[in-house]
Each structure stands twice: as C-alpha cells, then as structure tokens.
Amino acid sequence: MHASDLPPINASLNALSTVFILAGITFIKNDRKLAHIVSMICALVTSTAFLACYVTYHALRHGVPTTFTYPGWPKVLYYIILGTHVPLAFLTLPLVFMTIIPAFQAVYDKHRRMAKWTFPIWLYVSVTGVLVYLMLYVWFPSTDIAH
Known part of the structure; x- marks a missing residue:
C-alpha cells in the first residue's frame, strides 16, 4: 500500500460515518434505540478507522x-x-467521548445534552472531510500534489 491509496479510503470512511451519523439521529428521533446504538457504534468505528x-497517510x-x-x-x-473543518475535527474527538461515556453509564439526560452539540459538529466534520477530498483530488486536482 502506498500513501496515495489512502485519501480515497479516508473519504469513503468519512462518507460512511456521515451515513451512520444521519441514520443514528433518524433512528433515535423515531424511538428506535437499538438501531440508534448500532448506527452510532458503526459511526465510531468508521471514524476511528x-x-x-x-495519521498513517501523513x-x-x-x-x-x-x-x-x-x-x-x-x-x-x-x-x-x-479552515472550519480542521479546528472542528480537533473538537470532535473529545465531544464524542463526552457524549458516549454518559450513554455507556446510562446517564441519558447528559448524553442527550452533549449529543445536541456533538451531532452537528461531527456531521459537519464528516461531510467537509469528503468535500476536502473531492476538491483536492477529484474536482480541482493539482499536478503538484505528491502522492
């Protein structure tokens, strides 16, 4: 595997995270708690991957x-x-932990309060990660980019 193989993988993982985050919020709004849990675990796994x-790419x-x-x-x-993606990406990791820990502890009121902040930021970071990839490698590629 070469470094140039990783950007499309990264974008795909971000896109999958986006799908799982959106599914998770849809499920919980429809009171489908188990589906919400499964979706959010999948979002965590794809975001971690x-x-x-x-990090490997860089x-x-x-x-x-x-x-x-x-x-x-x-x-x-x-x-x-x-410029908005990068600082929010750094913020996402602690927000996710501050959201999932109360869920694991069954402190759902705190989980919901944190999720109101975490959800839009995590979603934005996932979507803009895909946009950064598309702009950099697909829509406006540069011959200066070393793969």
Whole structure:
C-alpha cells in the first residue's frame, strides 16, 4: 500500500460515518434505540478507522504538505472549508467521548445534552472531510500534489 491509496479510503470512511451519523439521529428521533446504538457504534468505528488511516497517510508522507493550487474562487472556498473543518475535527474527538461515556453509564439526560452539540459538529466534520477530498483530488486536482 502506498500513501496515495489512502485519501480515497479516508473519504469513503468519512462518507460512511456521515451515513451512520444521519441514520443514528433518524433512528433515535423515531424511538428506535437499538438501531440508534448500532448506527452510532458503526459511526465510531468508521471514524476511528478514518483517524488511523489519516495519521498513517501523513506519517507515510513524512511531513510533505498537501497544497491546493487551483486558483480563484475554488481556492478561497477550499480554504474556508478547510479552515472550519480542521479546528472542528480537533473538537470532535473529545465531544464524542463526552457524549458516549454518559450513554455507556446510562446517564441519558447528559448524553442527550452533549449529543445536541456533538451531532452537528461531527456531521459537519464528516461531510467537509469528503468535500476536502473531492476538491483536492477529484474536482480541482493539482499536478503538484505528491502522492
């Protein structure tokens, strides 16, 4: 496996996380608790796999930066998305833990309070992760990007 194999895997894992997060919120709103639990565990697994692949990708690249070189409005949009995605991605991990721990402890009122914050942020990070991939590698690819 080469580093260039990982970005589409990462995007796929983010897309799967998005599907599981949306399914999980739909299930709980329809009082389907077991389906909610299964969906959210799947979201955790795919997000964890994403994080492992993402760290591996950057470790294999030995600190070589990935740059968006397409000019004009796409570059502005890319950096706006990336500039919100990155800090929220760092915030997501502790939020997820602060949400799932009360669920495991059956402290559902605290779980619900935390989930109101975690859900939209985690969803945004998953969706924008896919958008970053599409913008960087599919819609506006650069020949400068070292794979």
